[in-house]
Amino acid sequence: MRDRKVKNVVSMAFFAAVTFLGIQVFRIPVPAAVGTPFIHFGHVFVVLGMLLQGGKRGVASGTAGLVIFDLLNGFVQSIPQVFCETIIKCLLVGALFSILKERAKNDRKKEWKAAVLCAVVYAVLNIVIEWIMQTILLLVSGSGFAAAAAASTASIPATVVNAVFMAMIVSILYMPAARAYRKFI
Template sequence: MKKQTLDLQTLTMISLFAALIFLSIQFFKIPVGAQFIHFGNALVVVGCLIFGSKLGFLAAAIGLGIFDLLNGYAAEIPIILLEALAVAVVIHFLYEGLFQRKDKLRNILVTAVAAALVKIVLNIFKYTLTGTLFGWSSLPAAFLLAVAKITGTFGSSLATVIAVPILYPIFQQVRKAHKQRKTVEKQG
């Protein structure tokens, strides 16, 4: 297994991507009930596609963590990070493994749909579990309440499915330009 090292430029790119994730949630959100629709999840997927699942998760953890910390959701950080980790693992096995990082539109779209479904399933599970354990609800009632509660998750998942195939090629070109610049600098 090849050891991966982070040079300053790559670390800077990941940090900028983390900032982009934070900013996309902070300033481009649409309130829907108790939740909101945002493009943070779409950028988490794009980050994992561009940087790989490990470094993409690092950018996601930083961006999502800072948003939650600064907006009164500090108690949610561990759960949000576990959800982001689950998305990164799915991307690792699906896009990096099964699709062998081939940038076909179908592969990108299937990966985006899988990531969106992971978020939906995990949110339903999370709210069903908390509703059953702490809400004194029966399992069916807690499940129905969970589905009703995650309208923002459904919206963000739809945004992910739509935005990832659009944003990924753009960010991929930026990443390629970054790599070409590094190659030219090493030669010169």
């Protein structure tokens, strides 16, 4: 029992670290009307961590990795939004994957399809929640609804590029990562 707890903590620390490194080390700037977005591997590791560890541990490791990046790179104002978004996405998608994985009944092909579907759902949630949160932030800062919605919509293409990138990479990495993770746990 104790060995299992230690492995879970090590797994969560590992996914938090690679999430942080996936953003810190690999960044490609993307032009946008609002902010300075960039393509990165951070969400790839958040999703892989959530799929492999489960929603709750995925929330902890993903949120930790993203928040550590924000703290160390001057994005402190983004932490509440990142914190809330990551919790919502990981819990919802983690629950969906748990159901789909149970239905797959150790059929690796069905499990992979479930993982890909969940990566796509995470990507769509990321786009929708990002738009809603940006609109709310602009409304709170004094913009009218039309201006806030237009500015949020103008920044969505960068989010879409990042979301598509994440879903593609997760679909490629899920099976090898799942094999390695099963050996560890």
